Each structure stands twice: as structure tokens, then as C-alpha cells.
Amino acid sequence: MTGTYDLLVVGGGINGAGIARDAAGRGLSVLLVEQRDLASATSSSSTKLIHGGLRYLEHYEFRLVREALQEREVLLAAAPHIIWPLTFVLPHHRGLRPKWMLRAGLFLYDHLAKRKRLPGSRAVSFNGTPEGQPLKSDFEGGFSYSDCWVDDARLVVLNAQDAKARGADIRTRTRCASLVRHHDHWNAELIGPDGAPQSVSAKSVVNAAGPWVTEMVENAGLGKKAAGLRLVKGSHIVVPRIHDHDHCYIFQNGDGRIAFAIPYQQDYTLIGTTDVAYNGDPAQVKISDQEIDYLLDLVNGYLAKPLGRKNVVWDYSGVRPLYDDKNDNASAVTRDYVFDLDTGDTGSSSPILSIYGGKITTYRKLAEHAMQKLAPVLGNDAKDWTANAILPGGDMPDGDFDAFLAKAKATYDWLPRALLYRLVRSYGTAISKIIGTATSLGDLGPEVAPNLYEAELHYLMANEWVCRAEDVLWRRTKLGLGMQPDQVDAIEKWFAAQTRLDRAAQ
Structure with missing residues (x-):
């Protein structure tokens, strides 16, 4: 060819x-x-954030932070189905950065670029509030600010x-x-x-x-x-959800780093990330026991109910291909x-x-x-x-995801609520290409695995370069969380059958 x-x-x-x-x-x-x-x-192993990078201010990366804050607004408008605002809660730790420093950093964060869609930072009290519920009682307050979530893959x-x-x-x-x-x-x-x-x-x-x-x-x-080139490994763990509200947490650590705890896929919390020099094959990167312990120890310094290894239901790691600016500290590399x-x-x-x-x-x-x-x-x-320019699926009137979701609920009232929400969050207005003329679940074809119907798989093969179960379960969706081995096998067999049909048709 x-x-x-x-x-x-x-x-x-x-x-x-x-x-x-x-x-x-x-x-x-x-x-x-x-x-x-x-x-x-x-690109599928990030912390899933569209953010300015609050901690980069400490390394004087003002141009990068400003550009990222500007892009936050642009991307939120371009893909409102896979990018949405989040409120981050930053507890004040008496032994670490003082309040004046946090307040000054957040002031810069609020004003380095214009904000049209996201609220600014503010001081918060944890006494009797949902934000204080998962934290140890000695954390009395802190600050909140806004950034965005993204489905990176x-x-x-x-x-x-x-x-x-x-x-x-x-x-x-x-x-x-x-x-x-x-x-x-x-x-x-x-x-x-x-x-x-x-x-x-x-x-x-x-x-x-x-x-x-x-x-x-x-x-x-x-x-x-x-x-x-400086290869730096970043690892994350996923645990059952640690609180009932939709806010995220940003926890400081004594080594100067921070970690995020973010609501993830409705039932879980995503915790990360680490910064570890990496010298191996990027395709074989894996989290280490030391990284798991590091993340657990960091968040347990804040949580009233500590987490243990038994709580980790999934983990993932990625390799950041950073420009080598000769900084000895992997966390400080640009x-x-x-x-x-x-x-x-x-x-x-x-x-x-x-x-x-x-x-x-x-x-x-x-x-x-x-x-x-x-x-x-x-x-x-x-x-x-x-x-x-709007990205595919993001062409909602006024970029209003909630209004589009309400319309989808009325249009597809026969779809189970959880399935409808996942499809709209994943595909936005392209949900119509998956549903087609269907008026019942039976019209979507066999349920190949829980909440995964043949109509969606056909769409993914035809439009999103999907050809394996792992493409679906861990990148186009996150249905792999909680999926049993026999269910994964059923998806693989479905793809194998499609391959045979395609060859026979040629």
C-alpha cells in the first residue's frame, strides 16, 4: 500500500x-x-484533569499555567459531554504550606487568565459540612477552587x-x-x-x-x-468511593508533592499521582508496591477512615515523556x-x-x-x-449538557437511566448514531456484557477504530471496572466472530 x-x-x-x-x-x-x-x-493514564496546574506556580511556570487556564475554558466549550467542571477542596495542613501562601497561590490561579464558566476560589469551613465528612477532625477548614474533569482517552x-x-x-x-x-x-x-x-x-x-x-x-x-528526554512514571489507584458529594480533594504531602482524590465512575474514587523516574519499556509500565503505599499513606494522613491495600480495586500507570531540563527532582521537571x-x-x-x-x-x-x-x-x-471548533458529540445547544441530557431522557425513556447517562457522557449528540431507530433494548441487539449492547460495539468498530475488548473496556469506556473474566471473554469472542464475518464478506 x-x-x-x-x-x-x-x-x-x-x-x-x-x-x-x-x-x-x-x-x-x-x-x-x-x-x-x-x-x-x-494519554489514557493521566489524572483525567483539564487544569491549570496549581502546584506549577511554585516552580514559576506562569506561562504554562496561564495557557492551561485559558485552554480550560476553550476545551470545556468544545466537548461538554466529556469535560465538566469540578470543585476541588484543599484542606489547610498546619504543618505544611501556610494559609497566606495558599491564598496567594489561589489568587494568582483565579486571575492569570479570564474565567467565563468557572467560579473563583474561596475559603471553606469543614465544621458540619459534607466537605469535612471524610476528613480527620483536626482539619477545620481550607479553600475550594475550580478545575475540570476529562475523559482523557x-x-x-x-x-x-x-x-x-x-x-x-x-x-x-x-x-x-x-x-x-x-x-x-x-x-x-x-x-x-x-x-x-x-x-x-x-x-x-x-x-x-x-x-x-x-x-x-x-x-x-x-x-x-x-x-x-526524561521519562517519569505516574501511577494511580482506584478505591471504593470515600464520600457522598461530588467535590474532589487535593491533599498536600510533606515532600512538597500533592495528590488528588477524585470521584470516579459513580462508585469509586481515583487517587494519584506519583512522580518516579522510569528507565524501562514504556509499554510495560506498572505501579510498584512502594507507590501504592505512598499514595495510601498520603491520603490516610487526611481521612477519618483510613484506606488499606484491600481497598484498592484497580490501578494504572503511565510514562510522561518530559523534556529533560536537568532538574534533580522528578516532580519539578517542567x-x-x-x-x-x-x-x-x-x-x-x-x-x-x-x-x-x-x-x-x-x-x-x-x-x-x-x-x-x-x-x-x-x-x-x-x-x-x-x-x-466543537469536537464530535459536543454540538449541544449553548453547550448545555444538562439540557441535552434531559432531552435524551425524554427521547429515550425506555433506556435504563444508568445506561443512558453513560452513553450521553461518552458520545454526546452521537448517541443518535448508536441508538438509530431502536425503540427498546431488544432493538440494540444482544447484551454482550453487562450494560454493553451490540449496537454500541458496532458503532465503536465503525467509528472509533476499536477491534479488541480492552479497547472498549479501558479506553472508550471504563466498563472494565467490575467486569468479570467470563464477561471480558464474551466480548473477545464477539470481536472474533465479527472478524470472521468480515473476512467471509471480502
């Missing part, structure tokens, strides 16, 4: 998908390749969907095995899902391979040392993004842009900046366009 493109994007995480979308919207021909599933590494998929709708070619489970530069283009050898080699050419390359970014620089044979643009020898018009670092919150701005760097080389003068 051959093809010629303006831009080859290597990496199907949030940065790669965001750049593919932006470039396709500028009229460029784009191919994105991802060696596994979309968002299969770092779905954000990647929505960007890939929009890129495809604008003409991009998205190929998952396709590895870029080698890159060869010529005067005015690149040749790329790809290995497809069936193991067969594919050859394509592109005028330019974006290396958004995340933890594999330096490996791609070496594959490109640029004849220079790759920019410094989260800002850094570009390495290589235009080759004099006269060459075949650039490669490698991306280091970045936060999920600033992915759209990163993509915009990446295209601004590449546009002159590609001769593309299209204007920036993504700041006011």
Missing part, C-alpha cells in the same frame, strides 16, 4: 491526534499512524474522529519501522496490523511518539543526538512542551518536528504552535481555526 501525504504524524496520543486534526483542518493531506490503539499509553478519539472527518487517514496498530529523508519528502516504511509492510511518502513528519520520541529520532537517521524542528541540510524542504513534554490540557495549543512552525516550510498559510 502506497500513498503521498503533506504530513505524516507518528503517534496516536493526544498530541498526535490534536496535530492531525489541526493540520487536516488547514487543508493538508494527513496520515496518522499509531503502533497500538489510540490513547493506549500516556475519549478526548484523543474525538480529535482523531474530527481529523478523519476533515480528510485525515488514521491507521491504528500500524508501526512506523523506518524513516528515510530525501530532498523534498520522506519515505516511511510501515508495518500494518497483519504484519505486512507498507510504504508511504510525506513532505513532512511530526514525531509525536511520546515515550518513544527519541527512538523515532534514531529511526529517522538524522545524524544528531536526540534532545533530552511539564511544558518543547519542539525540536529539524529541517535537514541547507535547501532541504522535508522537515521533522519532534515533540517533548506537554500536558493534556494544552494539547490544542501545542498543535496550533506545531502547525505555525511547519506552515512556512509546507507553504500553507491557512489560519488557526481550532479555538472555536
Whole structure:
């Protein structure tokens, strides 16, 4: 299989998908390749927040925080079904940061960028309040402020969907095995899902391979040392829900770090994250016993009912591909993004842009900046366009999720409430593509696993590059929590049957 493109994007995480979308919207021909599933590494292993990064103020990352706070508003408007406001409660710990410092930091957080949708910070008392209910009695008060939640893996998929709708070619489970530069283009050898080699050419390359970014620089044979990459592992644990209200907590620790405790999938609380230097294979990253103990000890310093290992129902880890700024403290390494643009020898018009670092919150701005760097080389003068563009499923009147949910309840009154809520939260207005003309649960096909009907699986295969149970259970949804092995097996058998049917039809 051959093809010629303006831009080859290597990496199907949030940065790669965001750049593919932006470039396709500028009229460029784009191919994105991802060696596994979309968002299969770092981009599905975050703390699930669209936030400015309150603690980054201590490291004087004012530009990054300001940009992230601005993007918080942009993304909330673009995808109200998978991004929504959260209130964070910050208990004051007498032995750690003093009140004046917390108040000053929150004042900056409130005013570094304009807020249209989210309330500012305020002081709170815990005496007899729901916010104080899960905490030890010696925590009398603190502060609250606003940030946003995001379904990180779905954000990647929505960007890939929009890129495809604008003409991009998205190929998952396709590895870029080698890159060869010529005067005015690149040749790329790809290995497809069936193991067969594919050859394509592109005028330019974006290396958004995340933890594999330096490996791609070496594959490109640029004849220079790759920019410094710092791999930092971040791990999370999930426990049964620790409180009844919808607020989150941000807990300080004596080592200067913080941890979040966030309501998760209705019945759980997500706790994270750690910052640990990592030197292994990014595809094999796992939480350590020390990290589990660290997170439990940290939150138990605040909770009236302590948590133990027996309470941990799930965990996950990801590797952050940060730019190495030579900071000895893994927690203090910059989260800002850094570009390495290589235009080759004099006269060459075949650039490669490698991306280091970045936060999920600033992915759209990163993509915009990446295209601004590449546009002159590609001769593309299209204007920036993504700041006011809605992502698939987010086209609700006035961006009002609650109003759309109420309408969906009336339209699909035969759907169980929990299933309807999950579908609207996951797919937004695209729920109509899943439901189609169905007027009963029976019309959705067999229930392949609890709350997972065949109609949704067909939609995911046709529209979201899904081909395995794990794609559904841990990235397109989080139904894997609580799913039994025999139920997972039933989903795998369903996909195997679909593959046989597809082959027979060919």
C-alpha cells in the first residue's frame, strides 16, 4: 500500500491526534499512524484533569499555567459531554504550606487568565459540612477552587474522529519501522496490523511518539543526538468511593508533592499521582508496591477512615515523556512542551518536528504552535481555526449538557437511566448514531456484557477504530471496572466472530 501525504504524524496520543486534526483542518493531506490503539499509553493514564496546574506556580511556570487556564475554558466549550467542571477542596495542613501562601497561590490561579464558566476560589469551613465528612477532625477548614474533569482517552478519539472527518487517514496498530529523508519528502516504511509492510511518502513528519520520541529520532537517521528526554512514571489507584458529594480533594504531602482524590465512575474514587523516574519499556509500565503505599499513606494522613491495600480495586500507570531540563527532582521537571524542528541540510524542504513534554490540557495549543512552525516550510498559510471548533458529540445547544441530557431522557425513556447517562457522557449528540431507530433494548441487539449492547460495539468498530475488548473496556469506556473474566471473554469472542464475518464478506 502506497500513498503521498503533506504530513505524516507518528503517534496516536493526544498530541498526535490534536496535530492531525489541526493540520487536516488547514487543508493538508494527513496520515496518522499509531503502533497500538489510540490513547493506549500516556494519554489514557493521566489524572483525567483539564487544569491549570496549581502546584506549577511554585516552580514559576506562569506561562504554562496561564495557557492551561485559558485552554480550560476553550476545551470545556468544545466537548461538554466529556469535560465538566469540578470543585476541588484543599484542606489547610498546619504543618505544611501556610494559609497566606495558599491564598496567594489561589489568587494568582483565579486571575492569570479570564474565567467565563468557572467560579473563583474561596475559603471553606469543614465544621458540619459534607466537605469535612471524610476528613480527620483536626482539619477545620481550607479553600475550594475550580478545575475540570476529562475523559482523557475519549478526548484523543474525538480529535482523531474530527481529523478523519476533515480528510485525515488514521491507521491504528500500524508501526512506523523506518524513516528515510530525501530532498523534498520522506519515505516511511510501515508495518500494518497483519504484519505486512507498507510504504508511504510525506513532505513532512511530526514525531509525536511520546515515550518513544527519541527512538523515532534514531529511526529517522538524522545524524544528531536526540534532545533530552526524561521519562517519569505516574501511577494511580482506584478505591471504593470515600464520600457522598461530588467535590474532589487535593491533599498536600510533606515532600512538597500533592495528590488528588477524585470521584470516579459513580462508585469509586481515583487517587494519584506519583512522580518516579522510569528507565524501562514504556509499554510495560506498572505501579510498584512502594507507590501504592505512598499514595495510601498520603491520603490516610487526611481521612477519618483510613484506606488499606484491600481497598484498592484497580490501578494504572503511565510514562510522561518530559523534556529533560536537568532538574534533580522528578516532580519539578517542567511539564511544558518543547519542539525540536529539524529541517535537514541547507535547501532541504522535508522537515521533522519532534515533540517533548506537554500536558493534556494544552494539547490544542501545542498543535496550533506545531502547525505555525511547519506552515512556512509546507507553504500553507491557512489560519488557526481550532479555538472555536466543537469536537464530535459536543454540538449541544449553548453547550448545555444538562439540557441535552434531559432531552435524551425524554427521547429515550425506555433506556435504563444508568445506561443512558453513560452513553450521553461518552458520545454526546452521537448517541443518535448508536441508538438509530431502536425503540427498546431488544432493538440494540444482544447484551454482550453487562450494560454493553451490540449496537454500541458496532458503532465503536465503525467509528472509533476499536477491534479488541480492552479497547472498549479501558479506553472508550471504563466498563472494565467490575467486569468479570467470563464477561471480558464474551466480548473477545464477539470481536472474533465479527472478524470472521468480515473476512467471509471480502
